[in-house]
Amino acid sequence: MKIFIEKTNKNMNKxxxxxxxxxxxxxxxxxxxxxxxxxxxxxxxDIRLKDKDNIKIxxxxxxx
Amino acid sequence: MKCSKCSDKAVFQNPNLCxxxxxxxxxxxxxxxxxxxxxLTKKDKIVVACSGGKDSISVLYLxxxxxxxxxxxxxxxxxxxxxxxxxxxxxxFCKQNKIKLKIYSYEDYFGASLDKMKKLTHLxxxxxxxxxxxxxxxxxxxxxTKIVTGHNLDDEAQSIFMNLLKNNLEISARLGPETGLIxxxxxxxxxxxxxxxxxxETIAYSLLMGFPVTYTxxxxxxxxxxxxxxxxxxxxxxxRPGFKQTLIDGFIKxxxxxxxxxxxxxxxxxxxxxxxxxxxxxxxxxxxxKEIKNKSLYxxxxxxxx
Numbered sequence: 254m255k256i257f258i259e260k261t262n263k264n265m266n267k268x269x270x271x272x273x274x275x276x277x278x279x280x281x282x283x284x285x286x287x288x289x290x291x292x293x294x295x296x297x298x299d300i301r302l303k304d305k306d307n308i309k310i311x312x313x314x315x316x317x
Numbered sequence: 318m319k320c321s322k323c324s325d326k327a328v329f330q331n332p333n334l335c336x337x338x339x340x341x342x343x344x345x346x347x348x349x350x351x352x353x354x355x356x357l358t359k360k361d362k363i364v365v366a367c368s369g370g371k372d373s374i375s376v377l378y379l380x381x382x383x384x385x386x387x388x389x390x391x392x393x394x395x396x397x398x399x400x401x402x403x404x405x406x407x408x409x410f411c412k413q414n415k416i417k418l419k420i421y422s423y424e425d426y427f428g429a430s431l432d433k434m435k436k437l438t439h440l441x442x443x444x445x446x447x448x449x450x451x452x453x454x455x456x457x458x459x460x461x462t463k464i465v466t467g468h469n470l471d472d473e474a475q476s477i478f479m480n481l482l483k484n485n486l487e488i489s490a491r492l493g494p495e496t497g498l499i500x501x502x503x504x505x506x507x508x509x510x511x512x513x514x515x516x517x518e519t520i521a522y523s524l525l526m527g528f529p530v531t532y533t534x535x536x537x538x539x540x541x542x543x544x545x546x547x548x549x550x551x552x553x554x555x556x557r558p559g560f561k562q563t564l565i566d567g568f569i570k571x572x573x574x575x576x577x578x579x580x581x582x583x584x585x586x587x588x589x590x591x592x593x594x595x596x597x598x599x600x601x602x603x604x605x606x607k608e609i610k611n612k613s614l615y616x617x618x619x620x621x622x623x
Contacts, residue, residue, distance in 0.1 A: 295328040297318045313520040
């Protein structure tokens with residue numbers, strides 16, 4: 254799975270199958286601070302992800 | 318997860334809503350806040366304080382639906398690689414939506430950018446920035462009846478907590494959907510239509526509306542006390558969902574009493590240099606700008622790099 258983390262401007266490849274909530278937990282990201290998109294569409298924490306998915310983890314906390 | 322209003326897939330959770338119903342929910346919340354607290358009227362001449370981030374672009378878009386010809390105003394602090402990016406988004410947005418935009422800079426008004434000021438003083442940049450930005454916004458908003466800001470529920474929760482930790486209830490008394498304690502012609506009233514919208518809801522709205530918002534982080538934010546409070550509140554919110562909303566609901570109930578109590582204690586003294594409101598003979602803006610000018614002259618005289 255291709256993952257882009259906006260806050261750190263980091264791209265990563267990760268083998269993962271499970272829900273968005275589980276992915277955030279594995280990455281130690283507080284779900285309160287992010288929104289997640291798959292192929293540029295907003296998705297909720299219960300959505301099951303597949304290994305071929307293209308995921309963006311967008312920061313919602315203000316940067317200044 | 319399904320939308321709680323229809324059978325479509327939810328794009329947001331808590332509340333669980335699809336794109337169409339989330340946009341309606343967000344816009345209604347803003348509209349209700351404006352109506353309930355009488356933040357804007359058709360007669361108002363409005364200026365919207367903009368940074369170019371998600372909050373100010375969303376509020377600018379929504380305010381344009383309520384009042385005729387709002388003007389956007391932005392303060393360029395001069396933070397390399399940060400403000401320039403958000404201002405580009407703002408310029409593009411204003412051009413697309415036919416909104417007049419005025420930009421003023423620290424460099425032109427105070428003679429130095431924030432990056433340069435940071436090198437000249439021992440103060441943390443957020444202190445200088447907050448003081449100067451507030452001063453300039455007020456200075457360039459005299460011809461308007463209200464300043465609209467993009468402050469959201471998270472910003473307000475952070476301010477309440479910061480004031481509690483500083484044991485400064487008087488500053489909290491100035492918060493709320495409309496700021497301030499008394500009407501004073503030296504201040505243009507500030508209103509916050511996004512008061513009950515969380516930061517997460519605001520960015521979801523800006524994404525779903527396709528606003529041009531780039532994520533950027535101020536290079537000085539790690540030095541700010543607010544960022545520490547923000548992260549602490551978000552950790553608690555994750556453990557106790559709804560905590561920030563409950564905090565604001567409780568605060569808004571006590572706010573009329575707080576305002577009444579502190580109204581009588583408000584200073585109406587003027588700064589001897591600029592005539593602005595000040596508890597002391599010289600206001601914080603004049604004190605800081607003088608300190609920066611003196612240090613700048615000293616360094617130039619001694620050929621020191623700034």
